[in-house]
Amino acid sequence: MKRILLKLSGEALAGNAKTGFDEPTVMAVAGQVKAIVDSGVQVAVLIGGGNFWRGRTSETIDRTKADQIGMLATVMNCIYVSEIFRFAGMETEIYTPFQCAAFTELFSKDRAVEALNAGKVVFFAGGIGHPYFSTDMGTVLRAVEIEADMILSARAVDGVYDSDPKLNKDAMKYSTISIREVVEKQLGVMDLAAAVLCMENKMPMTIFGLNEENSIINAAKGSSSGTVITVTE
Numbered sequence: 430m431k432r433i434l435l436k437l438s439g440e441a442l443a444g445n446a447k448t449g450f451d452e453p454t455v456m457a458v459a460g461q462v463k464a465i466v467d468s469g470v471q472v473a474v475l476i477g478g479g480n481f482w483r484g485r486t487s488e489t490i491d492r493t494k495a496d497q498i499g500m501l502a503t504v505m506n507c508i509y510v511s512e513i514f515r516f517a518g519m520e521t522e523i524y525t526p527f528q529c530a531a532f533t534e535l536f537s538k539d540r541a542v543e544a545l546n547a548g549k550v551v552f553f554a555g556g557i558g559h560p561y562f563s564t565d566m567g568t569v570l571r572a573v574e575i576e577a578d579m580i581l582s583a584r585a586v587d588g589v590y591d592s593d594p595k596l597n598k599d600a601m602k603y604s605t606i607s608i609r610e611v612v613e614k615q616l617g618v619m620d621l622a623a624a625v626l627c628m629e630n631k632m633p634m635t636i637f638g639l640n641e642e643n644s645i646i647n648a649a650k651g652s653s654s655g656t657v658i659t660v661t662e
Contacts, residue, residue, distance in 0.1 A: 432471040432545060433649060434572040435462070436564070436582040439480035439506055441639040448480055454639075455510055458583075459517035461645040462550060466519060470649060471545040473575060475553045476510060477564045478502030496560035503564060504529060507554035520549040526558030538574050545575065565623035573630045580627075580634040581648045587638030588656035589618050605657045608634075618658070631660040
C-alpha cells in the first residue's frame with residue numbers, strides 16, 4: 430500500500446479511563462505510525478471525539494449544537510495526538526473543513542496530498558464540518574478524496590461481529606466480510622450513509638482492536654486479526 434487513512438477511536442485513545450487521553454497508549458500509536466511512515470507508506474489520520482463528547486446521548490442539547498461540540502472534540506484530539514507524533518519524530522499537518530484561526534489549516538485536497546507526498550502525517554479534524562454526519566462519514570469521504578488505498582480503523586472492539594459482543598457472549602467475529610453485506614445486514618460497523626459511500630467508491634477497510642500488540646503495523650501489512658471489509662462482490 431502506498432497511502433492509508435488511519436481512523437482512531439477517541440475512546441480507544443482514552444485507555445481504561447474511558448475519557449481524556451492515556452498518554453502511553455498514544456505514544457504506542459505514535460511508535461507504530463512512525464514505523465509505517467519510515468517504511469515509505471503515507472499516513473493520514475482521523476480521530477473520533479468519543480473520549481470527550483457523545484452528543485447523541487444528550488436529549489437536552491439541540492442536535493446541531495451537539496454535533497458542533499463533537500467536531501471541536503475531534504480538533505482537540507488531533508492537536509494532542511499530532512504533538513505526540515512530533516515528539517516521536519514525525520512531521521504533521523492538521524486540516525479542518527472550517528477556519529480554526531492559528532490552530533489548523535483549512536482543508537484542501539491539493540494541500541493535504543502535497544503534505545503526504547512530503548512525508549508528513551496528515552490529520553483530518555472537524556469531521557466534514559456539518560451536523561448530522563459522523564466521523565465515519567468523514568473517514569470515508571477523506572479517504573476517497575485523497576485516494577487512499579485502504580482505511581484502517583483502530584477501535585476498542587477488535588472487529589466486526591454478527592451481534593454486539595458486549596451483549597452477546599456468543600457473538601461471532603467475521604474475519605472477512607463484504608461492504609455490501611455490512612450495508613444489507615446493517616451490522617452497525619459504521620453509519621449507513623458512510624457504508625454506502627464506502628461501497629460506491631470501492632474503499633476497502635480493516636477494523637481491528639487498537640490495544641493488541643502492533644495492531645496498526647499488522648493491519649498495514651495485511652496480517653491483522655481483526656476484520657477485513659472487502660469491496661468485491
